[in-house]
Amino acid sequence: MGHKLKEFVEKRLIGELRVRNKRLMVPHVALIILSVLLLFKTHQTHPLTFVPYVIIIFSLLMRIYISSKKELALRKDKFYYCAFLFFVATTGLSWSWMFWQVEAIHGFFAVESLYCLGVIITLMAGGVTAFAASLTVAAVFFTSVSVLPVAFFFTDTNHASLILGSLYLINLIYQFYHTTISRRYLIESIVSEARALEQKDALQEFIDAIPGIVGFVDRNATYVMLNNFLDGTVKNKILGTKVGTTLPNNPLSKLILDFLKSEEKHIVKEMYAEDLTGENWYMVNLKKVSSPLDGILAVVLPINDLVKAKNDLRIQEARSQYASRLASLGELSAGIAHEVNNPLTIIEGAANLMKIIIKDTPEDVASLDLAANKVIDTSQRIAKIIKSLRTLSTDAEEEPFKNVSFDSIIEPIIEISKGKLDSAGIKLRVIKSESDVALFGNEIQLSQVIMNLIANSIDAVQELNERWIEIHYQPNFEWCDILVVDSGNGIPPELHARLMEPFYTTKEAHQGTGLGLSISKNIIEIHHGTLSVMKDSKNTTFRVRLPRMNPWGY
Template identity: 30%
Template sequence: MTECIGSENVGVNGPENIDRAAMRLRRVLLFPLLWILFMVNVPDVIMGILDTKSKWVNSLGDISAIVIMGSALLYLLFAIKQEKKVLRLLIGGVVLVVISQTIRITRILGIFDGLHGTPYEYGYQLLKVLDEACSGVGMVLIAAAFLTAIVDLYAAKRWLAVQREDLSREVRRRAKVEEEIIQEKQRYKDLIKNLPVAVYRNTPGPEGHFLEVNPAHVAMIEADSEEELLKINVSDLYRTASERRKIADKLMREGSVKNEEVQLVTLKGHPITGSVTAVLKYDSSGQPYFDGIIEDVTARVEAMKLLEEQRAKLVENARLAALGIMAGGIAHEIYNPLAVIEGCAERLADHANTLRVEDAFLKKYLGMIAENAGRIHKIIQGLRSISRDASRDPFIKSPLAVIMSSTLELCRERFFNNNISFDVEMPESDLEIECRPAQIGQVIINLLNNAYDAVQAVPEKRIRLGARKREGGVEITVEDNGEGVPSEIVDKLFVPFFTTKSEGYGVGLGLSISHAIIEEHHGDISVDSAYGYTRFSIYLPYAQPVEEAAS
């Protein structure tokens, strides 16, 4: 039924609805039954006792019974829609009762009285029997429908009671889940509130404004309150509107930004540097907004700037330290040719007053002066090349032999004075590489200085410098027969400030600087100490990538 039995849409108050439906059903069934009892059967009994008969009373009672039963049937047809079993019983019972009452009316009105004494008198008796049978069976069917409906109603009531209990448990469970969600949201808000970095939500566009901010954001921007920050445009916090537009465009295009450095200004006019990480999101209506964090990295940026300045100073000091190590050798390098020039000048001075000076004599001493002056020039040229900062020099095609020769002029005499056997394998004169010549010279000097220190403890000192072609480039090697490099520290050799030398003999920057220079040249530097000697190998390509060469 829609409202009585079998309905699945009875709602939370289903058992109460079933009670009301059962009450209506009882009224619908009991009323016609009681009407038939009191308006039809009781008058029949009374008239039977009084031995009287009134056709009109009987007809009126029977007709009213038919009307009442028909009305009940119509109601039940509209009220009972899903319980087909009950509906069939009711319809069958009511139809039989109506047939019974119809037969009874015809008998009361005497329509078939003419059949007495005729061959059709048995038909009249058959109608009487049919009347009683239809009445009895119809009442039984109506009673069966009534009982069936009541049983189904109470079964449905019990089922709905169970469902209501299940629903009640579900409601309690959902209430608990909602409470947990509320608590989780509160914990999330507390977390955002206590984070030391600025957290925000804002809208895009030139008129974008903040939707939510946390206390750390208020403090970073030097606002008096969250409300003050929510009233201003986001663009007002950037030093330039174009920078805000660049970040917003990137977010709309790529969906996120990570650790993007931006230049901001506080509400009190103080410049700060921020690191922005944000994502693009959309609300329920499809409007975009940004969720992100801003970390104040002003102190870190300034520290990195200071660190870079200190690093540059350390690199400069390391270069000057390398020059200091070579100072003794350079003094000898310059002293010897100067002594030769001085001796030649004295001999020429002794013969200055001679009337006749032989051409061979002049050519000999003038040639010696020119040769040694050229040697001093090379030494000074190499010294100037090594001592300056070449990190901003352009990459140019340079003969590798010229670079190596300039470097050798600064250390050959030093090795000779310390009884070091120094072998050099020069490359072909036409072998060129694209490089910063001064930087490559600095790397070779660093490796030769390290080799010089490494052989001090061995009786027979040997150092070898060589260069040869390799596929796609050249290989420069510096070998020594020192004590070698322990395997456990090989991986640390190129780490800044790592050194195996005694205090005062190095700061551990030579190899790290050399490593950085070779990487800038898209080359490679490695060390091999597995065969009783130490060999540093440098690989440099013939040419640099187009963008590097252009820069």
């Protein structure tokens, strides 16, 4: 037993002795009253028999006074401890003396004498519990209360007295043995209590170290336990009150009350709430328990920093997507200058022709009309290219999910890509069923995915002898598949696992960021679909699989 544990046990034993000593006043007084009533005639004829009662009451009062002293509890002063033992002895001797007096008056086998002997045996049995905290005190009491009866038994020549004396001694030994057993169990109980307190303190330290509120709400919706995450004033303001009393409109209070009434056993929820320390984001974990108390264990963790980090990450991700889209748009728009310059040349030539016709043959209306139509058609061609650029450069975050056609997704990409495809000598074919089955999603984001895949295919095949790209649209009952196939010989199997990782790229450092496929995969997953490489295809094939119907059900 360690030094601290030993000190704790000693202190608790003295404490038990003090408490039990106070409680002895009641049975002693009760026995005095009963004895006075039963031995009233004896006391009338022999007033000296009242003296033991006076000594007993005085001794009990002195014991209560001494036991209240800290010096006794801490054993700093042996005087108090010896005084306590003295008055324990006087208590026992007084009861023993009363038996001696009554026996001398009435004889041993008289009812009065046997009653007094019964009182002594009763007090011995009670002393087992009363003095189990100290074997020394128990020994003093048992000796003092037994000294005169034992002296009588073994000085009387009567054979019956010797037998009764032997039985009395056996009972005395048994009661003392019983006291040692009671003391051992009492010490074990105190040691268990000490260890439980150590575990409780360790658990309390652990709970207090949690960077959030840990509390327990009983079945009556009352806060019965809180850790020290909150400062003392706030904690004392909440502890012992009903949930919702302090902050009645707080959504956290409402959540706890609703959970208490529900059939659910465990919930975890992220929520924004106003509390005594301000407005904060919290991760709330509620669990119903039945041991050791019936109620709700609540763990409320402030997650302001986490929510801010998530928001920052979401903003950064949106910026990365937008930058990647602009990068892809820039790559595919390399041939736009050529696409726009050609129509402008046509417009300029048509305008010059119109001036010549007006000057030389103004009556040739048919030629003027033909030249004007050429200007209009070519202007519309330029407008279409600009519209495609504007569409694909719009911030997709502002666009809602809706039913969109495959044509509306692919047409702007073809317009933008045409210049680069032509300059690289790459043929682009779109193969689809006659019916254009609608997709549900964000039109700009889906266009970005296809644009990224086409841009990757252009980079992959522009150095090959055979250069072509095909886009297959294959709707069925449940899914719509968009396949982007190029004339490449496929992607090595060892690269498949890493293709969708952010910043991973097989291109030269100046040719790509490695974000295109990663962002595309994220976009398709947001649409409840998948983006994958077709491993068994002869040519390089990426498949975009999207649900045909609205997966959110609204």
